[in-house]
Amino acid sequence: MQKRVSSALFFGLTWLQVCFVLAEEQTESAVGIFDQAADIGDVGKTGKVLFDSDKSTYSVSGGGANMWFATDALHFASTKTSGDVSIAADIHWPTKDGDPHRKACLIFRQSLSPDSAYADVALHGDGLCSIQYREFDGDTTHEVQSNISSPGRVRLEKRGDYVAMFIGESDDSMRPSGGSFRIQFKEPFHVGLGVCAHNNERIETAVFSNVKLKKGLEKSANTKVECTLETISIASTDRRVLYHSKEHIEAPNWLPNGQTILYNSAGRIFSIPIKGGSPTQIATGTLNRSNNDHGVSPDGKTLVISDQTQSGGSRIYTLPIEGGTPQLITKLAPSYWHGWSPDGKTLAYCASRSGEFDIYTIPVTGGEETRLTRSTGLDDGPDYSPDGKYIYFNSDRSGKMHIWKMNIDGTEQTQITTDEFNNWFPHPSPDGRWIVFLSFAGDVQGHPANKDVSLRLMSLADGKIKTLAKLFGGQGTLNVPSWSPDSRSFAFVSYQQVSQ
Numbered sequence: 209m210q211k212r213v214s215s216a217l218f219f220g221l222t223w224l225q226v227c228f229v230l231a232e233e234q235t236e237s238a239v240g241i242f243d244q245a246a247d248i249g250d251v252g253k254t255g256k257v258l259f260d261s262d263k264s265t266y267s268v269s270g271g272g273a274n275m276w277f278a279t280d281a282l283h284f285a286s287t288k289t290s291g292d293v294s295i296a297a298d299i300h301w302p303t304k305d306g307d308p309h310r311k312a313c314l315i316f317r318q319s320l321s322p323d324s325a326y327a328d329v330a331l332h333g334d335g336l337c338s339i340q341y342r343e344f345d346g347d348t349t350h351e352v353q354s355n356i357s358s359p360g361r362v363r364l365e366k367r368g369d370y371v372a373m374f375i376g377e378s379d380d381s382m383r384p385s386g387g388s389f390r391i392q393f394k395e396p397f398h399v400g401l402g403v404c405a406h407n408n409e410r411i412e413t414a415v416f417s418n419v420k421l422k423k424g425l426e427k428s429a430n431t432k433v434e435c436t437l438e439t440i441s442i443a444s445t446d447r448r449v450l451y452h453s454k455e456h457i458e459a460p461n462w463l464p465n466g467q468t469i470l471y472n473s474a475g476r477i478f479s480i481p482i483k484g485g486s487p488t489q490i491a492t493g494t495l496n497r498s499n500n501d502h503g504v505s506p507d508g509k510t511l512v513i514s515d516q517t518q519s520g521g522s523r524i525y526t527l528p529i530e531g532g533t534p535q536l537i538t539k540l541a542p543s544y545w546h547g548w549s550p551d552g553k554t555l556a557y558c559a560s561r562s563g564e565f566d567i568y569t570i571p572v573t574g575g576e577e578t579r580l581t582r583s584t585g586l587d588d589g590p591d592y593s594p595d596g597k598y599i600y601f602n603s604d605r606s607g608k609m610h611i612w613k614m615n616i617d618g619t620e621q622t623q624i625t626t627d628e629f630n631n632w633f634p635h636p637s638p639d640g641r642w643i644v645f646l647s648f649a650g651d652v653q654g655h656p657a658n659k660d661v662s663l664r665l666m667s668l669a670d671g672k673i674k675t676l677a678k679l680f681g682g683q684g685t686l687n688v689p690s691w692s693p694d695s696r697s698f699a700f701v702s703y704q705q706v707s708q
Contacts, residue, residue, distance in 0.1 A: 284398075477490045
């Protein structure tokens with residue numbers, strides 16, 4: 209417990225004596241490797257930290273109603289730090305009868321204010337393990353849920369402006385959980401251990417063992433990009449990890465049945481249940497160089513792919529959703545599929561003809577293609593509105609890459625974003641209320657991989673745009689339609705540079 213030195217105690221003491229009192233207070237408030245421990249926010253019961261030096265364990269007891277929305281209530285043992293840092297621990301709940309939403313956390317926190325910006329690894333009472341964060345003071349809390357429950361060991365790591373969680377049974381078996389995000393901390397900031405009871409009338413205790421705090425993380429010369437297939441709720445902005453892979457994966461499609469997601473990897477198409485599990489490869493005959501421009505018919509029965517096995521140029525093919533023999537649709541290359549009309553009769557795609565990339569349509573059975581755009585520059589990423597009246601696409605004809613809209617016959621082409629970003633791949637929601645798209649910084653050319661990007665959402669009712677997530681991604685993150693059938697969520701791929 210921290211001592212408090214009253215003004216009465218100070219009265220009559222020399223300055224040297226006061227310094228001794230303050231030094232004593234600071235020493236007794238230190239707990240293990242942490243400089244201080246204190247309650248944060250409105251807690252009904254006072255928390256505490258007990259450090260067992262023989263076992264190297266911290267028993268942290270905390271009250272408080274929650275760490276969520278715009279304010280937190282918890283007990284926090286912390287020290288100040290700067291730069292790249294990680295903290296790892298084995299976390300254990302000694303009792304099983306506590307609130308299932310109680311949280312034992314590894315935390316980076318800008319300040320000790322209840323509304324402070326923060327990022328944490330939170331192990332809940334029911335075993336849910338997630339990364340939570342508040343990007344700036346007073347902002348709402350966001351979450352990335354891991355697909356692994358009750359891991360034996362967790363690590364929270366900050367490198368530059370990216371924060372990530374690692375999970376495993378020991379330090380040697382730690383691996384990325386997926387779902388890293390971008391957040392900026394001003395230096396110095398706090399790092400430490402925290403517990404929130406999720407019930408302001410209770411105290412909950414968690415035991416943190418084998419705690420390791422590493423400052424000044426070295427930059428490895430040997431890194432590899434790992435991939436995470438995720439879903440995000442547009443209402444809460446909460447993210448959920450569906451699948452993490454060391455192999456490169458791209459461009460999810462959410463099937464109309466609501467139960468399955470497709471993606472491409474190493475030239476093949478895979479399916480995975482929305483509840484998680486092992487991916488299954490879809491047979492595509494002799495085609496084995498499918499890229500990230502693929503999708504599903506409105507009735508969910510047919511798969512469309514863009515593949516460059518034949519003569520090296522991407523062409524569009526259709527085949528049964530369960531796999532089979534592909535049927536060639538576009539004879540000319542390169543052609544990159546992006547949209548399927550709601551009536552199931554027409555495909556929209558980006559194609560280069562005579563060195564100019566434009567938007568084209570073609571009957572789903574093949575035949576003659578129709579050119580819809582003729583402006584100098586790149587027109588790409590066409591996708592139909594759910595009522596079949598419009599096609600949304602991205603174009604750099606105005607100097608930056610922006611989102612545009614046109615009638616399905618190519619008339620009345622209108623720019624609908626005008627900000628400082630380069631905006632790519634607009635996808636209207638099935639209910640027609642939203643468009644989700646991918647944004648790069650204004651100085652980024654094209655849609656390259658491994659860049660700082662944002663997933664952004666536009667309301668079609670008023671044109672207002674909000675940022676749903678900031679992540680490491682780009683090419684492969686959101687190329688094709690990936691909305692859930694109920695328009696509440698969509699799927700995407702995030703990337704993470706991992707030291708080897």
